[in-house]
Amino acid sequence: SAVISQKPSRDICQRGTSLTIQCQVDSQVTMMFWYRQQPGQSLTLIATANQGSEATYESGFVIDKFPISRPNLTFSTLTVSNMSPEDSSIYLCSAKTGEETQYFGPGTRLLVL
Amino acid sequence: AQSVTQLDSHVSVSEGTPVLLRCNYSSSYSPSLFWYVQHPNKGLQLLLKYTSAATLVKGINGFEAEFKKSETSFHLTKPSAHMSDAAEYFCVVRGGNKLTFGTGTQLKVEL
Numbered sequence: 001s002a003v004i005s006q007k008p009s010r011d012i013c014q015r016g017t018s019l020t021i022q023c024q025v026d027s028q029v030t031m032m033f034w035y036r037q038q039p040g041q042s043l044t045l046i047a048t049a050n051q052g053s054e055a056t057y058e059s060g061f062v063i064d065k066f067p068i069s070r071p072n073l074t075f076s077t078l079t080v081s082n083m084s085p086e087d088s089s090i091y092l093c094s095a096k097t098g099e100e101t102q103y104f105g106p107g108t109r110l111l112v113l
Numbered sequence: 114a115q116s117v118t119q120l121d122s123h124v125s126v127s128e129g130t131p132v133l134l135r136c137n138y139s140s141s142y143s144p145s146l147f148w149y150v151q152h153p154n155k156g157l158q159l160l161l162k163y164t165s166a167a168t169l170v171k172g173i174n175g176f177e178a179e180f181k182k183s184e185t186s187f188h189l190t191k192p193s194a195h196m197s198d199a200a201e202y203f204c205v206v207r208g209g210n211k212l213t214f215g216t217g218t219q220l221k222v223e224l
Binding site for chain 1: 145149155158159162207214215216
């Protein structure tokens with residue numbers, strides 16, 4: 001299994017600013033992912049964080065808006081750039097070990113004013 | 114491409130009565146299916162998973178789900194609801210390394 005922590009747990013930001021969310025896993029994992037959960041909605045995959053190379057983004061998400069880093073096998077960051085109120089969401093980090101199971105962090109609750 | 118449809122956005126049961134949360138899936142190959150639970154202001158927790166082994170899958174907290182290929186269903190059940198079961202439940206299908214989430218079912222448990 002894997003235990004995932006995220007920082008910050010929540011934040012309130014002004015529009016036009018950027019926020020970087022950190023994700024730390026307690027063990028080496030094969031894959032890491034970033035999801036968004038907009039208010040009252042389900043989870044949507046933003047991107048797969050690839051270790052040592054550029055992230056793989058899903059349709060509708062771009063690197064300029066959501067730059068992602070993954071410098072090693074246990075850590076990743078997601079930046080939400082040039083924020084607007086529409087970016088208010090829960091952002092969740094996820095990791096997959098060699099098993100079938102994908103584990104999730106507690107989420108970062110972002111409110112953009 | 115794969116998808117899941119959760120047939121009920123809200124389910125309300127009385128404590129001690131059975132729980133049924135319905136999920137249908139669509140997948141072009143043999144799917145891996147999961148149920149996750151999200152309690153208020155908490156992260157997602159895996160309840161159970163189906164990965165082409167036994168069709169009746171037992172999970173944590175007394176939940177189980179049955180994979181029925183002929184009906185393309187993966188309904189979640191529990192014989193007796195507890196107040197602590199009140200949460201949002203997500204049915205999830207995996208295609209490759211990508212998880213596709215259903216829209217969620219909010220379970221309410223009343224005294």
